[in-house]
Amino acid sequence: MNLPALRAQLRDPSFRQGASDMLGAGLGVGAWGLVTGVAMVKGGMSTPLALFMSLTVYAGSAQLAVLPLMAAGAPLWVIWLTASCVNLRFVIFSSMWRSYFAHLPRRRRMALGYFSGDVIFVSFMKRYPRPEPEATQLPYFWGAATTNWLAWQIPSVAGIILANAIPLSWGLGFAGVLALLGILLSMLGERSSWLATAVAGSAAVAAFALPLKLNILVAIAAAVAAGLAMESGERALRRARIRLARGGDDEGDA
Incomplete structure (x- = not known):
């Protein structure tokens, strides 16, 4: 994008609206980023490597999921599989973004993919429900x-740089959990998402004794299965209602 086009986009009212819509979740995202930055260094990662991971991976849930595995010396395939499973939702996001941005050049679509996020996706879909x-x-x-x-990277970088100066007694881990819960609850809307969340939490607790944090994979698999089953059942119910309504209309016409 050339400089005049960039300036025009920054002045666009829709740009300011998007920024405004994200401010509410920014505090939670920032707290999450700070906790992740501190956790990377406290987990034994060097500061340059932690900075590199924060800027390139840019996926807090995946970073937090693999950190205990890396600290425990888990096999590389377990680390990759865990990160991939945690980020599987972005495959779904990308398929839905396609309806809006498929006309853009590949380079710009790849940039959109890097900057995509859970909260952005929810906010965008609420504002533009029609895939046009x-x-x-x-x-x-x-x-x-x-x-x-910015809400993620600034606190994350601060946490990485100041990790050794931040005592564990501050309870940042608990603050991060609260931030995640706040973001999660703001994203839950349909019954299928509530069911998947409940199933994921129950499965993670039930499988907590598994080694190498494999309870995370169990929770993800259970949540995906529950969400898909719920959506499949709702679609079948809607089809049944449509058939019944059409049958009633046919009888009325007769």
Whole structure:
């Protein structure tokens, strides 16, 4: 994107709206980023490597999921599998982004993929529920993405640099859990998402004794299965209702 186009996008009201919509979740995202930054260094990662991971991976849930595995010396395939499973949701996100941004060049779509996030996705879909391209969508996305990226990276980098000066007695781990819960609850809407969340929590607790934090994989698999089953049942119920309604209309016409 050239400089004039960038300036025009920054001035776009949709860019400012996207940034404004992300401010509410920014505090939780920042707390999560700070906890992740501290956890990376406390887990034995060097400061340069932690900075590299924060800037390139940019996926807090995956980073937190693999840190205990790396500290425990888990096999590389377990680490990769865990990170991949945690980030499987981005495959679903990408398939839905396609309806809005498929017309863009591949390089720009790859940039959108890097800056995509859970909270951005929810906010975007609430504002643009119809999967049809509109001129305001791209500036809105970049407004939300820029705010979310800064809200994550600034506290994360601060946590990495100041990790050795932050005592464990501050209870940042608990603060991070609260931040995650706040973000999670703001994203739950449909019954299938509530069911998947409940199943994931129950499965993670039930499988807590498994080695190498494999209870995370169990929880993900159980949540995905429960969510898909719930959505499949709801679709079948809707089809049954439609058939019944059509049958009633046919009888009325007769």
